[in-house]
Amino acid sequence: MSKNIKGIDFKEGLLKDYYLHAMWLRERVTDAINLDKNNLQRLYDPSLIDTNIFIVDYNISDKNLYVKFSDKTESYYNISDLHKEIVGKDLIPEKKLWSNIDLHILKFDSYVLKNDENLFIKMLEKFYEYGFVIINNLKSKENEILRFAEIIGPIRETNYGKIFDVISKRKANNLAYTSLGLSVHADNPYRKPVPGIQILHCIANEAKGGDSTLVDGYSVCEHLRKKNELFFNILTSTDILFKFIDKDTILENKGKLIELDSNENFKQIRLNGRSDYVPLLEKDLLTKYYEARKYFFELCNSLDFQIKFRLEKGMLIMFDNHRLLHGRTKFYPNTGLRHLQGCYLEHDSTEGKLRRLKSIMN
Amino acid sequence: MSKNIKGIDFKEGLLKDYYLHAMWLRERVTDAINLDKNNLQRLYDPSLIDTNIFIVDYNISDKNLYVKFSDKTESYYNISDLHKEIVGKDLIPEKKLWSNIDLHILKFDSYVLKNDENLFIKMLEKFYEYGFVIINNLKSKENEILRFAEIIGPIRETNYGKIFDVISKRKANNLAYTSLGLSVHADNPYRKPVPGIQILHCIANEAKGGDSTLVDGYSVCEHLRKKNELFFNILTSTDILFKFIDKDTILENKGKLIELDSNENFKQIRLNGRSDYVPLLEKDLLTKYYEARKYFFELCNSLDFQIKFRLEKGMLIMFDNHRLLHGRTKFYPNTGLRHLQGCYLEHDSTEGKLRRLKSIMN
Incomplete structure (x- = not known):
């Protein structure tokens, strides 16, 4: 003393x-x-x-x-x-980067989830380890997504509303009509802040085609960091403008295609070819930027990193919109109804719930 | 050609x-x-x-x-x-840093606002220039804040709910009971993401004391950058943990007390003495950190930077929670009812609306 x-x-x-x-x-x-x-x-x-x-x-x-x-x-x-x-040990598990994955370990039953706290914890742990989970056995009806969101946390409502519809109805007048695939992308990089989590609930998927694709963006970034330092440095340092316009709003936000935190850890990916506007850099730098973006885009859309699976009616995916990129294969709208409903959540809900439940269990 | x-x-x-x-x-x-x-x-x-x-x-x-x-x-x-x-000209006006301000130019009438698009634009412009606006002439009843939020954009709902109450009722059993002042602070630095905008609506302010205080945090940061580079560097580089716990959630987020973007512009302030946990740094660095934080805290709470005004019933303030710090002087709960309702919004709503309205006008 x-x-x-x-x-x-x-x-x-x-x-x-x-x-x-x-x-x-x-x-x-x-x-x-x-x-x-x-x-x-x-x-x-x-x-x-x-x-x-x-x-x-x-x-x-x-x-x-x-x-x-x-x-x-x-x-x-x-x-x-x-x-x-x-020692700063957080109850949120460390990320496990993947380039391929057995979906079995990421599938949970919605009914069991609501009644089994241990399973609920496990679901949130897998979500943070792998960046997504798949929930089975929901009712395949409209607004069912709200009932699922309720057990997680408040919805991040946007100008799209509380939930949004991705719907494609049969059009009898043109049987050859095809809806193009969507390459993998992050949602809403033009929003401030960019939504942290997306959930998508499948109400109907009767059309031919239209499988879901997912990529662990951080896994691709890690690969890029090792394989092409120049490209990695360009994509982590160039500020890109993202824009969205409709009759009610003009959304704009800036950020790196790959954003690192101050410890060089991955913080957020903003791959979105529909809404990105690179500034008019010096010409050689711009040429390099386009080469880097194309290289990253091709990695993200390659079978080396991308997984594909089919969302059937009554299924739901929840994924980290800062880490994972999602897309869809092409489909034939005239072969059947395809209807998803989606909404956004934020990480404080999921992290907060997981820490709370785990600290009670411990 | x-x-x-x-x-x-x-x-x-x-x-x-x-x-x-x-x-x-x-x-x-x-x-x-x-x-x-x-x-x-x-x-x-x-x-x-x-x-x-x-x-x-x-x-x-x-x-x-x-x-x-x-x-x-x-x-x-x-x-x-x-x-x-x-040239990258945004329709959102540049920030005007202030240490004192004539509130008159920031006051708007809620009724006129709903019916005059030019005034609505002006209100949002002032909000981005100065970081806050005051709206007069709302009904002083519960949930009126929801009607105001509607004209701006969707509410960022949290585990506190869509709106939260700051209420203090008269307690007859202890006439000397005092509610301490709240030094200026940013709300919810433990949340992920930290809410961008806060609105507070006054339903009753009949108690003695309880004036509102506001500070342009970026103005204080700019002063600190010029006057004490060492302190500025410590506060812009040390990652702090922020925590909040209740029966349903454990919220944690990390960040700098003063966060800069990659161009050294101010991005966000996280002054919150209720929830900040500095890591166990090397002892001399820790001593310097505490000196820096105290110095910044004292500047923020000094009359050189802080303004004080009274929210009367039917008034509402909307402020940028990343830039401004807000507080309250002490009051005497037993002298009357004090009741505010608050909620959070995000910057995409306000910025998006302002750009849209201005681009139609232009």
Whole structure:
């Protein structure tokens, strides 16, 4: 027990070799006057504390740390909780990049999901590991997607509405009419913020063709980073404008085709050939940009990375719109009805629910 | 007129000294087969075009450019539209940083707003210039905020619900009871994504005290950048964890207290002393971080930057939650009812509407 020190140097135990700064400890006091136990929000402004604060007394036991500060505040800390925070382990599982995948492990039954919390946790874990899950056994009727969204979290409503329809009806007047395939893309890069999660519910898929395609965009990015550094650098540094216009709105947002965070981790992909406008760069740079984009596009649409499966009526996919790219093979509208309903969610809902459920289980 | 060239070098006119790259022009063709006139979305994948494409013929007239490409595509372009895109002028006005402001220019009447499109445009312009507006003359009843939100765009619903209540009722048993002031802060930095816009509607403000405070956070950041580079660098580079817990969710997100975009422009402020957890950095760096945060906090809460005004019943404020910080002076709950309702919106709604209305007017 030392007195009047600026921090505690741990010599043994779980916190061995860590130095806990007095102010860092002070703003983590756990008594009911300073911390709302219900939501872990502080009940004071830590910026009002004198930054010269020091520790006047402390005691380390097996599981707890007791500290008394120069401003007379005292607190007990759970050493295991401090350690958990320091090592920064999140309850959200790490991403597992894939180029091909056994869909079996990503399929869940909607009825069981609603009644089995462990399965619900597993579904959200797979969603974060692989970027998508498939839910079977929903009713194949309109607005059923709202009932599914309810068990996840609030819908991110946009100018498209709460949900949107992807529908193609039989047109008797032209039997040869074909609806072209959609290469894989991210939705709504022109929106601010870009929706984090998309769900698509299949009400009918009676037409010939129209299979779903998915790609783990981060897996393709990782490949690009290793194989072509020049292209990778161009796509992670060039700001692209994305635009959408209709009678009610003009949406614009800028961003990199591949966005990295400050630790060089993948943050978001914005591959969308319908709405991207590269700035008028110097001509050689522009030539390189187009080569890089084409190369990335071709990787994303190649069988090396893309999976294909059929959404049947009553099925739903939920995917991370910042990580995965989705598309559709061509189909023949006159061979039958094809009707999907979609909506957007945000990651705070899914992450928040998963952490909460897992921390109760643990 | 040259043939088989990789781009057009403009010698005169609006596009003088610009070199328009063949591919850049090719992916901007404007005919109905290639571009959906209704939403300006391309009807093809530009990444499928051969990057070796060249121009086989072109003609420049006063207002138009005609180009024929090696893949036989032909297109007319409006030179003024190309110029507008190249110079990148957005219809959203530039930010005007403030440390004090005449509220008069930011006040709008809700009734007039609904019936006067020019005033509606002006309101949104002021919102983007100054980061907030005040709307008068709403009914002071519950859920009236939903009617106002409707004229702007969809609500960003969260686990708090579509709207949330900030309510404090008279408690007869303790007349001396005081509700502490709230220093200025950004809302929900633990959410993913952090809500872009907040609106707060006042239903009753009969208690003594409880004035509203607002600060242009970007103005404070600009001051900090000039006055204390070390502090500025620490706050723009240290990743902070923000947390919120309740019985249904555990929300976590990381970010800088001051976030810059890749051009060093301000992108978002996350000052929130209730929910911020700085990592256990090396001790001297941590000491500097706390000094920097305290300095920034004190600037934000000083009269040099903060304005104070009273929200009366029937008034509403709408502010940019990424730029402005908001707070409240202390009040005495037992002197009367204080009741606000709030909700979140996103910037795509407001920006999209403003661009659309202005482009019709122009």
